[in-house]
Amino acid sequence: MKTASSSVDFPEHDSGKSGASSRRRYLVPLLVPLLLLVAWVIGTEFGWVPPQILPKPDAVAEAALDLAHTRLTSDLAISTERAFGGFAIGAALGLLFGMFNGLSHLGEQLFDTTIHMVRTIPHLALIPLIIIWFGLGEATKVVLVALGVFFPVYLNTFHGIQNVDPGLIETGKVYGLRGWRLFAKVILPSALPSILIGIRFALGIMWLTLIVSETIGTTAGIGFLANNAREYMQTEVVVFLILLYAFLGKGADVLARLLERLLLPWHHAYAPSRRR
DSSP states (O other), rough: OOOOHHHHHHHHHHHHHHHHHHHHHHGGGGHHHHHHHHHHHHHHHSSSSSSSSSSHHHHHHHHHHHHHHTTHHHHHHHHHHHHHHHHHHHHHHHHHHHHHHHOHHHHHIIIIIHHHHHSSOOOGGGGGHHHHHTTHHHHHHHHHHHOOOHHHHHHHHHHHHTTTTHHHHHHHTTTTHHHHHIIIIIIIIHHHHHHHHHHHHHHHHHHHHOOOOOOOOSSSHHHHHHHHHHHHHOOHHHHHHHHHHHHHHHHHHHHHHHHHHHHHHTTTGGGGGGOO
16 A cells, blocks of 8 residues: 555656756757867867967957947848748748649649759759849849758658558548548648658758858848958858857757647657657
8 A cells, every 4th residue: 555655755756857857858968069169268278279260269259249239130130031031932832832742643743853853953053043033132042042941841741741641541531531621630730740840951951041142242141241251351250150050050940849849749759758
């Protein structure tokens, strides 16, 4: 027979384990960045790394403060607007074509081969042609980001829908699901993990494309700041902007993971026991 004290001890023990596991989950990913930071400090302080190659962390921090007091906020806002504007267009088109081609055999025959042919062309190689079509304005940057985002979203949406278990579809039909209801209740939830992987991958490509696009005929944006700093050999500014891009990319990845947890609470990969 369990005593009253034993019935209280077990939850406390489990709570302690859960707390330690949760702290470890947040601290372990910080270990490598902290070690790199320590190596950076030691290498620059002892002169093992020349300042023209990698400046000291305090010089980078000073450059960051200078930019923050001048134009960093406005340039960051412009870059974010370009990035997510292109992402919205590319992801929407990727979802639409992926769903249409995945659900329709005719759609697959009409568009899938052509899309794969275009996909083999590096989208950044199309920059000269896009400049001819759209000029050097904002449209060029948004179109380049949209192109980079389109293909991973399309591929993962298409394959996610095509790989839905036929048994689930038949079960849905047995329960009277047809047309839109079958798609919303069975096909889309089953394909959603693959679709979200495509979105997560596309968010990384979004920032990568933006870096390149903002070096072309622009006077604002983080890429412009980096290009300008390179021309004037401001290594500390370049390093800071690289770190900023890394944080922006990590933020986008965290956003994608949060979206996965919100939309896939039923999926075994996102169950609470797997996140401890």
